Amino acid sequence: MNETETKQANEVMDALESVIDPELGIDIVNLGLIYGVEVDGTQCTITMTLTTMGCPLSDMINNDITQATESVDGVESCDINLVWYPIWDMTKMSRFAKIALGIHG
Numbered sequence: 001m002n003e004t005e006t007k008q009a010n011e012v013m014d015a016l017e018s019v020i021d022p023e024l025g026i027d028i029v030n031l032g033l034i035y036g037v038e039v040d041g042t043q044c045t046i047t048m049t050l051t052t053m054g055c056p057l058s059d060m061i062n063n064d065i066t067q068a069t070e071s072v073d074g075v076e077s078c079d080i081n082l083v084w085y086p087i088w089d090m091t092k093m094s095r096f097a098k099i100a101l102g103i104h105g
Contacts, residue, residue: 005039008074012037012044015068022057026100028065032092035083042076044069049088058082 001009016034017027028034028048036047046065050058062080069078090103098104 001039004074005041008039008044008072009037011072012039012046012069012075015072016046016065019061019064019068021051022060024051024101026093026097028061030094030097030100032094032097033088035086039075042074043079044072044075044077045079045081047081047083049083049086051088053084 038045066078
């Protein structure tokens with residue numbers, strides 16, 4: 001990624017903080033679900049996971065991710081690369097998410 005694409009990737013990550021996991025009420029960035037953001041020209045690829053396989057709300061989350069990503073200047077399309085490795089667990093959550101969910105440690 002060039003300097004502009006790196007800036008856009010950071011802006012996408014910021015925009016993704018507006019995408020809330022409907023079950024937990026915390027954004028997907030602080031939950032640690034986003035593993036990577038790459039911008040190549042006007043195309044953005046989000047590599048991510050979900051808290052559980054077969055999440056019934058994945059379509060809704062994907063739509064919210066696409067909308068947030070495409071709100072960034074210069075980004076016209078979004079591909080979501082859903083991965084299951086590394087497996088998500090609570091250690092991937094930010095301190096903010098842990099506090100909001102009442103998890104200590």
